Amino acid sequence: MEHDAPGRRRNLLPQFSISSAPPGVACIIVAAANLQQNRWRLVAAISGVAVALFLLVLQIAVLDAARSKVTALFDDFNFDVIVVPDTYQFLLTFETIDRVVLDEARSTGDFADAYGLNVDVVHWMQMPSKKLAYLFLIGLDDPGTFLRDNTIRKGMAALISPHAILMDAYSQPDVGPVSVGTKGKIGDEHVSIAGQFRLGLFFYAQASAIVKNTEFPRLADRDSGTISMALLRLVPGVDPQQAKARLMKVLPSHTLVFTRQELLEQERNYFLTTKPIGIMIYLGMLIACVVGAVIMIQVLSTEVANRMKEYAVLKAMGSRLSFVYGIGLAQAVLLGLGGLLPSLAAGGAVLWYIQYRTHLDAGLTLRLILEMLAITLLLAFFAGATVLHRVRQADPAELY
Numbered sequence: 001m002e003h004d005a006p007g008r009r010r011n012l013l014p015q016f017s018i019s020s021a022p023p024g025v026a027c028i029i030v031a032a033a034n035l036q037q038n039r040w041r042l043v044a045a046i047s048g049v050a051v052a053l054f055l056l057v058l059q060i061a062v063l064d065a066a067r068s069k070v071t072a073l074f075d076d077f078n079f080d081v082i083v084v085p086d087t088y089q090f091l092l093t094f095e096t097i098d099r100v101v102l103d104e105a106r107s108t109g110d111f112a113d114a115y116g117l118n119v120d121v122v123h124w125m126q127m128p129s130k131k132l133a134y135l136f137l138i139g140l141d142d143p144g145t146f147l148r149d150n151t152i153r154k155g156m157a158a159l160i161s162p163h164a165i166l167m168d169a170y171s172q173p174d175v176g177p178v179s180v181g182t183k184g185k186i187g188d189e190h191v192s193i194a195g196q197f198r199l200g201l202f203f204y205a206q207a208s209a210i211v212k213n214t215e216f217p218r219l220a221d222r223d224s225g226t227i228s229m230a231l232l233r234l235v236p237g238v239d240p241q242q243a244k245a246r247l248m249k250v251l252p253s254h255t256l257v258f259t260r261q262e263l264l265e266q267e268r269n270y271f272l273t274t275k276p277i278g279i280m281i282y283l284g285m286l287i288a289c290v291v292g293a294v295i296m297i298q299v300l301s302t303e304v305a306n307r308m309k310e311y312a313v314l315k316a317m318g319s320r321l322s323f324v325y326g327i328g329l330a331q332a333v334l335l336g337l338g339g340l341l342p343s344l345a346a347g348g349a350v351l352w353y354i355q356y357r358t359h360l361d362a363g364l365t366l367r368l369i370l371e372m373l374a375i376t377l378l379l380a381f382f383a384g385a386t387v388l389h390r391v392r393q394a395d396p397a398e399l400y
Contacts, residue, residue: 027323031330034303042338045299049339050346052292053376057347058354059285061368063272065360066281070271071264072199073138076149079115079231080240081105081247082263086254088229090270092119092136092204096226097255104250105232110243112235115146116213116227120220121205126176127183127190133175135186136205139216139228146231152210155195162215167193170200170359171207178207186219200359203271289379292339296332296383303331304387328388332380340376344369 035042073091083105085095102114118139125132140147140156147153155166165186167178176182182193186209201208217224234243240259248257258266272278348364355362 027326027330028334030327031334034327035331035334041299041302045295045335046338046342048295049292049335050342052288052295053336053339053343053372054346056285056288056292056375057343057364057368057372058350059281059288060371061347061351061362061364062354062360063278063281063285064368065362066277067268067272068361069200070203070267073201074260074264074267076152076199077115077117077146077231078148078233079146080234080260081111081232081244082258082260083230083232083247083251084228084256084258086256088256088266089274090267092121093228094120096223096228097230098252099225099227101227101230101251101255105230105247108243108246108250110235110238110246111232113144113146113233115144115231115233116141116229117231118213118216118220118222118228120216120222120228122186122220124175124207124209125185127185129176131174131176133172133207134205136201136208137186137216137220138208138210139213139220140210141213146233149197152197155197155210156212158194159212159215161192161194162218163189163191164194164211165191166195166197166210168201168208169196169198170202172202175207187221189219191219198359202358289375292336292376293379293383296335296380297386299335300328300332300383300387304328325384325388329381329384332384333377336376336380340372344372 070090083097083101085093085097087093087095099116102116105111105114116139118137120137120139122135122137123132124135140152143153143156147156152166158164159166167182169178171178178193178196180193180195184191184193197210199208211219213227216222232247234240244257244259251257272281344364351362351364354360
């Protein structure tokens with residue numbers, strides 16, 4: 001605290017008139033003046049809030065990016081309903097269904113087209129370095145109107161040789177070169193990279209590749225009469241839920257049927273609710289919020305305890321209790337915003353690096369900024385509601 005003389009404490013109310021300012025502005029003026037009285041404590045408080053919000057920025061961005069990435073492959077296809085094995089949990093399923101499911105779906109009259117999709121994890125050896133890695137192998141039928149990604153569509157046209165593959169340009173560096181013309185082996189089969197696509201499916205393996213379904217059984221040692229899943233496109237005007245119900249009556253009991261939205265929710269829930277990665281991120285977000293709120297509560301508690309006489313003076317002067325509360329709430333908001341700005345600046349730089357190295361869509365977006373602003377204000381209001389009830393104890397009679 002500042003002092004005019006030894007043992008004498010200076011009044012910490014602002015040394016200017018606030019009577020002519022609107023109540024909201026006056027609260028902010030007094031709150032800012034109060035916070036600046038002890039600048040080292042202010043810097044420490046803002047730093048603590050900034051660290052908590054910085055961690056929160058990273059976790060929310062990574063969570064949103066993961067939610068988008070786990071459905072990235074499905075997002076590249078036009079389909080309305082999907083048939084999968086009854087053991088299905090997420091995209092990387094090792095069980096299969098009979099290819100005849102495609103014909104059974106067409107026979108219902110609800111579907112305009114059906115498409116087979118295969119997935120498996122195989123061993124990849126890059127030549128001549130002989131680097132070994134796991135490869136997420138994707139087998140596709142003739143794309144027709146199912147493929148949304150023009151890069152993959154054009155790449156499929158380049159798969160003329162039975163030993164040609166498309167390689168993900170976002171494969172991890174330890175896989176080795178993935179440029180066109182690079183040689184490698186899938187199992188015992190020699191292959192050559194004929195083109196590239198961009199997905200970054202590192203949730204499943206270190207690299208991913210696309211081949212035609214005519215070559216997939218040989219490369220993955222899979223029965224040519226089976227597929228991993230069947231993608232179905234509805235006849236215009238047909239209701240997805242009704243088509244799903246009719247299809248389930250004609251399919252074998254060991255299959256499951258999802259609408260597009262149900263499948264996407266299944267994928268996200270598996271990774272972000274069932275798997276540890278999602279649970280850890282959610283827990284980290286909770287801890288960051290708690291730390292930020294505790295710091296604000298601690299600072300506000302100290303402010304209220306040190307300024308009880310000043311709050312009593314304001315009440316004696318006829319100030320409404322809402323105005324006194326407004327000062328404390330404004331202090332919490334200023335603390336939060338003071339920590340938010342550096343956390344966004346530092347978070348933006350770190351997220352750029354994460355995006356550069358992992359190809360996750362984890363940049364600092366306007367949506368993320370608005371989310372962080374809303375969270376910061378909620379934490380400030382919570383801190384204010386927790387502490388400011390003590391202001392009622394400020395009794396003007398104690399001044400005499």
